Structure formats: C-alpha cells, structure tokens
Amino acid sequence: MTTQTSTEYEKYYVPEKSRLAVCATIGLMLSIFGAASIMNDMTFGDPDEQTYSWPIFLFGLFFFMAVLFGWFRTAIKENIAGMNSAQLKKSYVLGMFWFIFSEVMFFFAFFGALFYVRMLAGPWLAGEGEAGRMNGLLWDGFEFAWPMMQTPQEAVGGAAAQPLANNGSYTSAHTSMAFRDAEFWWKWLPLWNTLILLTSSLTCHFAHTGILEGDKKKFNKWLTVTVALGIVFLGLQALEYYEAYAHFGLTLNAGIYGSTFFMLTGFHGFHVLMGMTLLLIQLLRSVMGGHFTADDHFGFEASSWYWHFVDVVWVFLFLFVYIL
C-alpha cells in the first residue's frame, strides 16, 4: 500500500493532559452517591438517624458545576486563542448534534410509555380482548378512560382491598390538565405556554440572524427576549404544578396519568431550565465578555439548537399530553 503525506493541512489541536476529566468524575460520583443516599434515607431509612447524604450531594454537585464551568472556560479560551481549526469546530458540531439526538431518544422512552399505556395496557387492564382476561380476577370493575380518573386499585376498593402484592396507594386525580377541564381557552395554561415557547424559538432565530449580520445589538436584544420568555415559561409551568397539586388532586401518586404527565412535562421543564441557562450564559458572554462575531459563535449556535429541540419536544407534549 502506498501512502504519502499531504502538504497543506491545518493541524488538529489535541489538548495536552488535563485534570478536568478526573475532577469532573469526582464531582459526578459524589453527587450521584449523595442523591442515591438521600432517596434511600427517604424511602428505607430511619427518620431519626442522622445522615450526611445532603451535604455529600450538595458538595458533589457544586464541585461538578465548578469543574464544568472551568471546562467550558478552557474550551472557550482555546477557541479565542485561535487553536481550533475548521476541522475541530466540525467535531464540536457533530458532538452537539449527536448529544441532542441522544436526548431525543430519552424522551422517546417516556413517549413510548405513554403510547403503550394509552393504546394497549390500559384497555387490557379494563378487560378488553384476549389480553384482558385477568380483569375479572384482579381489577373487577375497572374501566379505562384517559385522563384516568380512577385507578384500578380504587376500582377494587383501595389499597387494602387490592388482591395481590401492594406497592403503594394510588389516589386518583379528580381532574386533569387537558382542555376539557379548562372553562375558557384563555384560562388554559398549556396554550399560553405553547405560544410562549414557540415565540421564544422565533426570537432565538432573530438573535441568530442578528449575529450572522454582525449586529451585536440586535443579537443581545433578541437573546434577552428569548431568555425572558424561557423564564416566563418556567414560571407558568411552576404555577401549573401548583394548581395540579393544590386544586386538581393531580400528583405523582395519581396513577399512570399523573406519572406520565409529571415525568414528561417535568423532564421537559428541566430541559427548558438547562436550555435557558445555556442561552443566559451566551448572553452574559456576549454582553460582558464581548464574545461572538458573525463567523465565530458556535457557543450560541449549539445553545440555540438545544433551545429549538426543547421547543419541538414541547409541541409533541402539547399534542399528546394535553390535547389528545
């Protein structure tokens, strides 16, 4: 085989040895160990016993965040120092793209659970078809409806009357977040949230066109609006959760409707929080650090892709969790 060395080639920057990874590992593992201990204290622990779970968790999390901050700062400094070739920048683009793809698959698991329960498992529990034969033995009288206002456990008379192994009591919601439970469309929170998030995607795009034109003022302005809309969304989401818990009886304990509702909207809300934080950091970088030019603004671009992804997930949530 014949190979020759190419002459014109921009060198790919391979960083020198770095403490970042090992420090990040320490932070991650401490926070994870702490989190698991907190949960075990809560569920299996002795309430009188003094544990150190919370301090371990908080210290680990703080340490982890600090390392991540340093890590991103290093990457940004390298870019400003001109160490990143076009090829390296493409590696970052690919990394971000496939990271978002993995996030899509994470949501896919929860949407899959929702579809499976609504289309298959729910009707079977209520006795439909061949697979529903056990209904008469286990959950006699359970009727499937969505939103599920009565859990199978309640249909047989509560946790005490449940025929087989009991792993908790599920008290049903007396109403849901679907439109049929809202009196007027303008009182319907999810619609407002949808409008806000869709608008924020648009304003994020305006910021992008701003930086492409080299117009930093336009960029900063629209990015501020985007971050503000993200904060409003999170506020309304918090209000919705408050309503659900305080007035609707809709909780994590409210059977599978509550489970899917809170896990889907909760993970989405968490992702909005992350995306909003990312955009906020880009805004601070732009305003305080003077970062970003018309042809070098990947930090913002990656955050904006994340924001659009979060937005698309919401559209599916709106459709499948709230409307249908």
Place this chain on the structure above:
Amino acid sequence: MGDHHHGPAKGIGRWLFTTNHKDIGTMYLWFSFAMFLLGGFFAMVIRAELFQPGMQLVEPAFFNQMTTLHGLIMVFGAIMPSFVGLANWLIPMMIGAPDMALPRMNNWSFWILPPAFLLLASTLFMEGGAPAFGWTFYAPLSTTYAPPSVTFFIFSIHVLGLSSIMGSINIIATVMNMRAPGMTYMKMPLFVWTCLITAFLLVAVMPVLAGAVTMMLMDIHFGTSFFSAAGGGDPVLFQHIFWFFGHPEVYIIILPAFGVVSQIIPAFSRKPLFGYDSMVYATSSIAFLSFIVWAHHMYTVGMPIAGELFFMYATMLIAVPTGVKVFNWITTMWRGALSFETPMLFCLGFLVLFTLGGFTGLMLSIAPADFQYHDSYFVVAHFHYVMVAGAVFSMTAAIYFWLPKWCGRMYNEAMGKTHFWISFIGFNLTFFPQHFVGLAGMPRRIPDYALQFADFNMMSSIGAFIYGASQLLFLYNVIATIVAGEPVSDEKVWDGAEGLEWTVPTPAPYHTFEEPPRVGPGVHAHG
C-alpha cells in the same frame, strides 16, 4: 500549547490526566480485563454451587446476586468497554487521524467507569444485599421487591450510560470528521465501520435504558406507577422498554466482534476480504433490524398473536444479513494461503461457535418453540455461544493480533495456541451440555436442580473451571509479552496484514499521523 512530539508523561498522572487515545485505549482494555476476571469469579461461584444438586456453598439469595452481578459486569464492564478500548486504539490509526475527535471527553468517558462499577460492586456489602433480580432487572422484582441497594444500582447504570454515550459521540465524530484525505467511507477498514454503526446504536438506545431505570427510580421512591398495574401502569411495559434497549445492545456487543474477525481472517488468508461492500450493507441491515425485534425476548408474556408473528418474522430476517457475513468470511478463506497463528485460531473458533449460537438463536426465534425453551438453560447456552465464543473470542483474537503492534514485542505463540485449545475445549464443555439440560427442562437462574440434570451440570462446572483457568494463562502471556516478549520491528507484524495501522513504526509511537497520510485512489485501505 506544548510540543506534541514528546512521549508520555511520567507516573500516575500520565494515566489520570491523559488525552492520548492510545493511553485511554490501554486503560479501557485493562479495566475491562479486570471486570472480566471479577465477572468470571462470580461465574465460578455459580458453577461451584451447581456442581452437584442440592445446596452446598451459598444461600439462594446470594446465588441470585451472583447471577445478577455476573451478567451486569460481563455485559457493561467487560465486553462493552473492551471494544471501546479497541476502538480507541485502532480507529485513529486505521483512518489516519492524530487522535480521537474530542480527547478530553474521551478521558472522562473512561474515568467515570471504574467508580460506577465500584458503586455497583459495593452493593454486595449493603444492607439487604446486592441486586438479585437478574441482569434484565424486570419490574416488579426490581421495584416492589428490590433491596434498598437498587437505588445505587440505578445510578450506576446512569453513569455507565453516560460513559457509553460520550464514547459513542466521540467515535462518530472521529469517523465522520477525522478520516485522512482519500479515506472514503467505502475504503474504511470494516472494524471502523462496525464501530461507527455500533456507536449509532448506542446513542440511540442508551438513553432509552436511562429512561427505564429512571421510571424504576420514580416508582420506588416517588410513588409513580409506571410498572404497577394497581395505578394503571404495566410491569410488561418495563420489559418492552428494557428490550428496546436490550436487543440493540446484543448487536452493540457483537458488531465490533464482526469487525475484528473481518480484519483478521483476510490477514491470515493473505487475501482481501470477500464482499467488502456487502459486509457494510449487512452490518447496517442488522443494526436496522435490531430495533424491530425486541419482543422476541417476551414471547411468553402474553402478547397478542399479531405481535408474536411480527416479531418472529422480523427476527428470522436477521439470519439473512448474518448469513451473508458468515458466507463472506468463509469465502475469504477459500483458496487463501492460510496459516493458523493464535488470532486466526480464535477467529475460526468464533466462526464455528458463533454460527452454532446463531442457529440456536434461530430456534429460539420461533415463537411456538420458544414457549418450551423460554427461561431454560437452552437460552443460557445460546447467548453464551454468541457472547463468549462470539464477542470474547474475537476480543481475544484482537489482543493477540494487535498486541505486537502496540508494544513492539511478540507474544509466545505456543502459549497462545495452548490458550486457544484450552479455551475452546473448556468453553464447549461448559456450554454444550447446557443445550441438553435446557431442552430437558432445567430452568435458568436457580441454585438447585432435579437429579436427572446432575451429570451434565458437573460437566458444565468442570468446563467452566477449565475455561476460567485458561484466562489466567492469557493474562500471564500478555504480561510476559509486554515485559519481556521477543522484540519485533517490522511495520507489518503479520505479512498478510493490510491497513494504515501497519504503516506506522512498531511499536506504534505515542503520537501517530499528526500529519494525515494521503490514501491514493487505487488503494484499498481495508486490505
């Protein structure tokens, strides 16, 4: 910015802080071997208990912890990291890249693995014992009836998933972005292809596993009812989500093994790989099909008949691209100038035994037949033929094949061949009889069994001890090679080896291809 032409740093810092793909590959490989020995030790406990009927050594609850941890450690700790290690060592050298695309993240994806397994193994010493619900951790065994240590198990799975996702993103970015000029996709060595496709699978299914364990966590601690029928959920939902991850997972394990075999068989046949293009398409087809066959693990769970039929036919389809691969490997050898060094012997062992495991897989894919085989030792025999004789044999072959290139020293051939034959005999003695006891009705994951299975189980246990001991010979051979093997300086260690990794000096310098090579138009980089 420092000088890139220097060698490795000194001391422990070299390994802790490294960004070098060769260092990271080495760490992955040693770590996975340590996990292989640990998981193997658990297997020895299992086989010792099953040496005779009746309860001898361990409590049933502890036996269950052993089967669970054996499976988890072998799948997530031994086989997967070993291939990531191999990918780290080889992909940059095979495509002419200076390193992996994202070197610091590469280091991180390795370093979160050891503490995650430490956390998993530490559950053995926790109150209530380690997880005892099998490596598939079906709900409600893993939720309602789980020991408190399950929380730590869940978080360690999260960390393993994080490691795999970061490792895969790195592989994808490297292969898509770092190929030397002229190295088109259809010129890449097949090992690079299989790693790329495996990385796609991992990025797609690891988050789904994360979703599954998150639902478990919520069910256990926060009152949700994903896997509890009392709240309107369904334990079977767990199985669907788990196997949506789990079936691609088995191809994640075996596809890089296919890649290794596709590199080694041509080298010792002194012929190019037969049907390179069809190998690429077959690998892609297997990857695609792996997403639509998951419920063949759940034939007895009470699915509607339409579901059983769909998953049965889809599963059988996999035999077609797999058959293409086996055909191509055999045809590569046809009229080749064959020689039988240790890597080739392991590849031939792979070829014969993996095909056997494929056939038993075909038997299991038939839904009505599976009602009989389900959860029996027949299944255990089947997946050990593909996991051990498939993945582990090919991994062993890879070590013998590339070790001289990596360290510039030749292993002891006689010891290597001895290792192969002891492994081959020990493996078959362990797992071949398990087909018979399985068909006769012996269930898996039990510490005791009916008397009529005694002879075959004793054979199985003796075979397992032989196979286990032969790995110590392997360990000795590898260390002896690195420390005091006979030096080799040929760039091509093997006369029939083709590919860019054989064009750099032996042993491979700390940094390779800082200036990318140019791969000419007529050159077949894959040999």
